[in-house]
Amino acid sequence: MSETWLIFNLRSGIGWLVNFNFAYLDRIHLPTIGLNGTDVDFEVTWQILEKAFTEIHTKNASVLSFEELYHSMAGSPGLHGHADGCLDVHGPRLLHRSPPAFYLHQGLYNSDQEVEDEQLYLREFEPRFLESSARFYRQEGERLLKESDAGTYCKHAKRRIDEEGDRCRSTLLETTALKIQKVVEDELIRNKMKGLIEMESGVRYMVDNDKFHELHLVFDLEARVDPKKPELTKALQLIVAEMGAKINDGASTASQAPPAPPPASEEGEGEKTKSNTKQINQQTAAALKWVEEVLELKDRFDNIWKTSFNEDQSISTALTRSMGENINAFSRAPEYISLFIDDNMKKGIKDRTDREVDQTLEKAIILLRYLQDKDIFETYYKKHLCKRLLLKKSQSTEVEKQMIARMKMELGNSFTLKLEAMFKDMTISEELTADYRKRVAGLGDVDRTRVDLTVNILTSMTWPLEAFKSSSEDDPENNLAQLIYPPELDRVRQGFERFYSEKHSGRKLTWQTSMGDVDVKARFPRSQRVHEVNCSTYAALVLLLFNKLPSGTTLTLEEIQAQTNVPLNALKRNLQSLAVAPKTRFLSKEPMSREINANDKFKLNDDYKPASVKIKVGVVSAGNKVEGDKERKETEKKNNDSRGFQIEAAVVRIMKQRKMLAHAQLLTETLNVLSSQFKPDVNMIKKRIESLIEREYVERMDNAPVPSYKYLA
Secondary structure, rough: HHHHHHHHHHHOOOOOOHHHHHHHHHHHHHHHHHHOOOHHHHHHHHHHHHHHHHHHHHOOOOOOOOHHHHHHHOOOOHHHHHHHHHHHHHHHHHHHHOOOHHHHHHOOOOOOOOOOOOOOOOOHHHHHHHHHHHHHHHHHHHHHHHHHHHHHHHHHHHHHHHHHHHHHHOOOOOOHHHHHHHHHHHHHHHHHHHHHHHOOOOHHHHHHHOOOHHHHHHHHHHHHOOOOOOHHHHHHHHHHHHHHHHHHHHHHHHHOOOOOOOOOOOEEEEEEEEHHHHHHHHHHHHHHHHHHHHHHHHHHHHHHHHHHHOOOOOHHHHHHHHHHHHHHHHHOHHHHHHHHHHHHHHHHHOOOHHHHHHHHHHHHHHHHHOOOOHHHHHHHHHHHHHHHHHOOOOHHHHHHHHHHHHHHHHHHHHHHHHHHHHHHHHHHHHHHHHHEEEEEHHOOOOOOOOOOOOOOOOOOOOOOOOHHHHHHHHHHHHHHOOOOOOOOHHHHHHHHHHHHHHOOOOEEEEOHHHHHHEEEEEOOOOOOOOOOEEEHHHHHHHHHHOOOOOOOOOHHEEEHHHHOOHHHHHHHHHHHHHHHHHHHOOOOOOOOOOOOOOEEEEOOOOOOOOOOOEEEOOOOOOOOOOOOHHHHHHHHHHHHHHHHHHHHHHHHHHHHOOEOOOOOHHHHHHHHHHHHOOOOHHHHHHHHHHHHHHOOOOEOHHHOOOHHHEEOO
């Protein structure tokens, strides 16, 4: 085959040349080489084309450049047909060798100086090849973003990367393969990732519709170009924030919305109390729903993280941060989480297996980890635990202790110190009550009216006794010493005080009657059986008052209060239970209505017929519920006061250890020390430092180069 003839044909028509000459090589030259051909045989075949390419480029550059020649050959149907046939017959032998570009790289130069910088492949072909490829993939990516969905785009991009890699490894140098891979990744992934994620069928759509495979494709694509996956991470954080805000807004709206007005009764009873009770239940239900939805949101993204994101640590950190921000953005989160635990301790764990109980406790701990203001949670948890223990509402003391043990492991000994002390008080009280009963039994008292007493001795600094106060009460809760009570109760009270003072001299007992309950044995006119009525101490005082009066005697609200001295609002709540509630209507009321007014008259209900032997009298708002605005403000005030003391204690400990410290460093160390309990306000820290200066715990250092303090022993 004449070299001149080959050059002529290359110059006049690349397509025809490739078709004709490679077909000739296939028929004549390659079969003679066979699979046992030597390297020299292959070299001879290529040298003819090599010399022709060099002649075209160096002697007549105005006709075709090397790049144009390469692309013309690459686009020639004849070349592709030749390549397919050649690989079918000689594939193993040819693929074992370096690709043709190896020879271009070794033998073609831009000038007579055969130095690496003058190699045509590196200087002429590769830059233009990469540039044109970038342009092609840029346009293709833009088109696909407009015409396809996100899942299809991801699959296409992945396929393009694989295809380009295969082509380059078989036709170009390995160095070019790496460069073209970066071009494809830049144009189809890095520069298009934001647009891909924001498509209508993008990440938000995938999350909403559980498109786990497509989410994995997005993750896999961005992981190729950036191990931090910033665009995907940002999108996921935004989605979590939006979903969390929706949950928070829904809970706020539900807790504030008044219930629908109930229909008027036949007796024309007022509905205000019933409406208030409904609203309380609705608010508590909204609190529990908020917790459940937050847990569902976390479970949902945990599943996506495991299924679609290969449990990637950077995404886990981002999701955890977003969940924490959502929870802490909701001001009632500490209270609602405590109510969630309270609800489960009272009824949620009933009839559950140990494993299910363990899962419930773990959910509560997970929520606690997100909370910044753990001190506020502690305040609510103590209130709710207080009522569960004293009102005997808890399903299992053992589970209660398990929960405290988990909190101790998670939050430290100081967090659970008072909670553990509450259980210790209950144990000591049981022992003390048993000793008192032995003491009474030893006296030989055979009085049939003797009262069997059970006492809980509560350490005043441990128990949140304000938990039993209602936000609707304007008058303070009087203690038992201020009440007017029947002689049989007074005798028991005085007897126990004498017994306790003998064991613990110097201690003073303050009776918290609002926390007590009484079991009263009673007979009713329409029942021949003896019934056992469990009610509050206040309700028992009212029943015992009527028990002494002749049948049919009526008393007004004012008269009942005058003869018992029960706080007015507490008395109204108990009278609602005794005279309005259908199942415990021991008293009749005139006029009959749900509202208790000053001139209402009450008497024993001779027509009452109990349905069972044991009767429990409930009290309106006796259980744990969402706090009202007034209660909430009181809680916040007490919590801020407590935080102030903790800040001062932290500052004193730091200064005692460091002796002298700059102002900025003292602020930083104080924030670090208290961060596990709450996020302190910097202004509050400054005010507390000023207070310590006034009380001469620390002093300013006037000659220091920066504002500093000195500890005063």
